[in-house]
Amino acid sequence: MEIFGSNFDDSVFSEAKDRGTMFVSSYNAKRCEPEWFCESAALDTDDSLEKQKVFKFRGDLAVRQGNYQAALDAYSSCLEWIADNNLSIKRDILEGMARCCAKLGDRGRAMDLVDILSKEASNTCHLTSLLMLKVSIYQHFGAIGPRMLSLQELCSLLPYNPWNWFSLGKMCLQLLEHHTTLEKKGREAEDAVDLTESKLWLKACTSFIRTRLLLKVLQQQQSSFVRQRNKNVLHSLEEALKHLNANESTLQTLTEVMSEDLNPEKMKEDYQDGESLSSVCLQSFSERWWNKILQTGILEADGRGTQSGTTL
The missing domain is CATH 1.25.40.10 (Tetratricopeptide repeat domain)
Structure with a gap:
């Protein structure tokens, strides 16, 4: 009994001249001056x-x-x-x-x-480009609230992209370093964005830890200069977390919350690149992560509590 597909036509192995004359059209590439x-x-x-x-x-x-x-x-x-x-x-x-x-x-x-x-915009690729465009424009005009909201939307849309989390963490760290000037920035967002010093500190820690977790997952699949670049970023993350001076208990709690969805099956299910927006159901940044973090009482446990500050 022959296995389906195991028999071949002898003509497949015949010399090219035996297969008949093939017509080959000529092609002249168009040359353009610089x-x-x-x-x-x-x-x-x-x-x-x-x-x-x-x-x-x-x-x-x-x-x-x-x-x-x-x-x-x-x-x-x-x-x-x-x-x-x-x-x-x-x-x-x-x-x-x-x-x-x-x-x-x-x-x-x-x-x-x-x-x-x-x-x-009709799919997730369109929405990703749109949000990145918004981040760029808001950054150019110093619109703090809208820029942070757009970065958070990017994190919700692409939860396993470490670079959006890294950008959010760096933004929060920069705002912490210039916190006394926030009042002069104005009220830029329609939706409230809490810019109290304690919340900025917590969001910076959260974003850097999420970035670290994602880079370590990706590290197993990378090599060459990409792997080295990620090692350099991991080093800068450790330095940033030291600068934020979070205690070990806080770091452990944040790591547990931000790693809950980091398993291969869950990550595969949530992969949405190019999907129609009508078929995508997105949880907001607050629903998916922030509310869980605040419910742990992490600020009080770290001795920071809720400090007064600016809300946009």
């Missing part, structure tokens, strides 16, 4: 796709050169030539325009573009 798209002749075409490419390349080059007004103008022109069904390029151009507006100090227009991107 920065060809900057030439005025590049727009001498009726092809909308070519015009779209020219304006996009001009915008990208202007961004690299730090000429954000020229980049914004080029991106705006590019937008006019993008086909309605080319949503990925449209999102790319709108994001570029928003970043240029932020660099030019036009926060209002930057946020208007963010709103357009928000309405058109």
